[in-house]
Amino acid sequence: MIDFQNVSMAYSNKAPLALNDVSLHIDQGEFVFIIGPSGSGKSTVIKLLSCEERFQEGEIVLGDKALARIKPRAIPYVRRNLGMIFQDFRLIDSKTVFENVAFAMEIVGASKSKIRRQVPIVLSTVGLRSKMKAKPSELSGGEQQRVAIARAIVNNPKVLLADEPTGNLDPDNSEQIMALLQEINKEGTTVVVCTHDRDLVDKMRQRVIEIKDGMVIRDELQGSYSYCILPEETRE
Amino acid sequence: MHSNVIKNMIKEAFRGISRHPMITFASITTVTLMLIILGSFMAFTFNANFIIDKVGTEPPIEIWMREDVPQAQLEDLDKELESNPLVKNYKLLSPQEHYDNYRDILGDDASLIDSFDPALLPYSFTVQLNDPDTVDAFKEKIRTYPGIDNIEYSQVVIDFLNQASKIVNIASLISVTVLLLVSLLIISNMVRISILARSEEVAIMKYVGATNSYIRVPYLLEGAFTGIIGSLTAWVVVVILYNRIYDLAMGDTPVSSALALLPLENLTWIILLVLFLTGTLVGAVGSGISVRKHVNV
Numbered sequence: 001m002i003d004f005q006n007v008s009m010a011y012s013n014k015a016p017l018a019l020n021d022v023s024l025h026i027d028q029g030e031f032v033f034i035i036g037p038s039g040s041g042k043s044t045v046i047k048l049l050s051c052e053e054r055f056q057e058g059e060i061v062l063g064d065k066a067l068a069r070i071k072p073r074a075i076p077y078v079r080r081n082l083g084m085i086f087q088d089f090r091l092i093d094s095k096t097v098f099e100n101v102a103f104a105m106e107i108v109g110a111s112k113s114k115i116r117r118q119v120p121i122v123l124s125t126v127g128l129r130s131k132m133k134a135k136p137s138e139l140s141g142g143e144q145q146r147v148a149i150a151r152a153i154v155n156n157p158k159v160l161l162a163d164e165p166t167g168n169l170d171p172d173n174s175e176q177i178m179a180l181l182q183e184i185n186k187e188g189t190t191v192v193v194c195t196h197d198r199d200l201v202d203k204m205r206q207r208v209i210e211i212k213d214g215m216v217i218r219d220e221l222q223g224s225y226s227y228c229i230l231p232e233e234t235r236e
Numbered sequence: 237m238h239s240n241v242i243k244n245m246i247k248e249a250f251r252g253i254s255r256h257p258m259i260t261f262a263s264i265t266t267v268t269l270m271l272i273i274l275g276s277f278m279a280f281t282f283n284a285n286f287i288i289d290k291v292g293t294e295p296p297i298e299i300w301m302r303e304d305v306p307q308a309q310l311e312d313l314d315k316e317l318e319s320n321p322l323v324k325n326y327k328l329l330s331p332q333e334h335y336d337n338y339r340d341i342l343g344d345d346a347s348l349i350d351s352f353d354p355a356l357l358p359y360s361f362t363v364q365l366n367d368p369d370t371v372d373a374f375k376e377k378i379r380t381y382p383g384i385d386n387i388e389y390s391q392v393v394i395d396f397l398n399q400a401s402k403i404v405n406i407a408s409l410i411s412v413t414v415l416l417l418v419s420l421l422i423i424s425n426m427v428r429i430s431i432l433a434r435s436e437e438v439a440i441m442k443y444v445g446a447t448n449s450y451i452r453v454p455y456l457l458e459g460a461f462t463g464i465i466g467s468l469t470a471w472v473v474v475v476i477l478y479n480r481i482y483d484l485a486m487g488d489t490p491v492s493s494a495l496a497l498l499p500l501e502n503l504t505w506i507i508l509l510v511l512f513l514t515g516t517l518v519g520a521v522g523s524g525i526s527v528r529k530h531v532n533v
Contacts, residue, residue, distance in 0.1 A: 050443065073448070076442075076447040076450075079442070080444075090436070090443070091440075092436070103444065104445075107241075107445055107446045109240045151444065155444075
């Protein structure tokens with residue numbers, strides 16, 4: 001589904017490598033945390049997958065698309081197979097909750113009737129059907145993030161990329177958002193979450209890829225935020 | 237492109253216009269002012285050329301006959317002028333008519349020529365040509381007829397009018413070009429402000445998979461609509477102004493006068509067409525400049 005093959009990337013000629021010879025593979029339907037300190041390169045992984053940035057070496061394969069030589073005009077079609085969630089929600093304040101979600105469907109040319117049918121269903125999934133007419137400013141942080149998730153999944157993307165989705169939320173809301181992402185994952189969507197949230201990572205026990213100084217230093221199934229300190233005999 | 241996508245683009249363009257009413261108002265006002273000037277220049281140029289064309293054919297070519305010219309030679313030349321395609325109209329003045337004209341010119345002193353015999357004056361033809369540029373060709377042709385004493389025409393006046401016509405045309409062309417560039421710059425800046433005001437929305441559109449054209453076309457349409465509204469407003473203003481000026485300037489002047497202005501109906505549709513096309517194009521191209529620079533997937 002997602003394949004990084006010896007990918008190296010720097011933001012400019014003089015800048016140090018943001019990713020250094022990274023190779024990783026994520027299967028369809030996986031739930032993966034990418035963790036690491038600030039500036040380690042975890043957000044760069046998301047930026048490369050969404051073609052927001054280009055890499056200098058290696059290859060990234062997303063589904064059946066190789067991204068190294070992808071033409072600019074093909075980028076929007078790559079993004080349509082991705083749902084994206086950000087720490088700052090990125091909702092349009094002038095639009096209602098319904099319009100914010102419908103917006104993503106309008107862009108891909110969905111008919112009005114399909115939008116009227118699909119958006120309430122998705123808003124029900126994230127528990128916001130009753131707030132369809134509200135503006136983002138009238139919602140709590142957790143609710144705004146759920147609107148962002150609804151917008152991200154309304155076109156049924158194969159992959160959901162979340163960059164610090166709980167960064168602006170309190171622990172309760174963070175848990176709800178993660179539970180929601182897990183539900184979406186159970187439907188078969190690949191979910192990749194970049195996060196600092198130690199408690200959530202430890203609680204969820206999903207695959208953890210740790211990046212430090214642009215390199216993958218750990219890739220652990222059912223991992224935790226920190227290295228698992230296993231008993232001596234188990235390590236053998 | 238999917239029809240729903242096209243509908244959305246048009247909807248977004250109208251939203252853009254209504255979302256920033258002050259920016260849109262400023263943009264329309266600027267385009268309107270520019271196009272009023274353009275429309276006024278057009279009206280001026282059309283009228284200048286119209287009058288120059290009319291006046292240009294007016295300086296009569298005077299063909300003076302010999303005093304003893306036989307009647308047959310007069311009739312030959314008369315027939316030639318009647319059939320010559322270069323000639324717009326002509327008039328034969330008899331010695332008596334010349335005499336009467338002189339008396340009119342002398343006015344109270346007309347008695348001075350009381351003793352003068354009109355028969356001593358020559359016949360003359362006063363000729364107006366369709367195109368002042370054909371003077372030389374006409375002169376060459378007529379010169380071959382017997383009985384002609386002299387052919388006079390005001391080359392200086394014709395040259396001046398032709399030169400004036402060229403200057404008016406060049407001045408109009410330069411003015412219109414400058415105005416177009418100014419309009420482009422202003423629309424481009426207006427759209428730039430509009431894009432920057434919506435930069436967050438544009439960024440979100442990119443993330444959810446909007447193509448460049450999906451993002452750009454509404455701005456282009458917004459620019460074009462602005463241009464269209466500006467052009468229609470400018471056209472109405474130019475028509476009202478022209479009507480007023482026509483009423484004031486024409487007064488008692490007959491429509492057939494060489495200095496008469498063009499009637500409004502001769503100008504109105506061509507001005508509308510030019511303003512509409514210019515406004516639309518300037519709006520679309522002006523916004524295109526900013527869109528290309530500031531909206532990239």
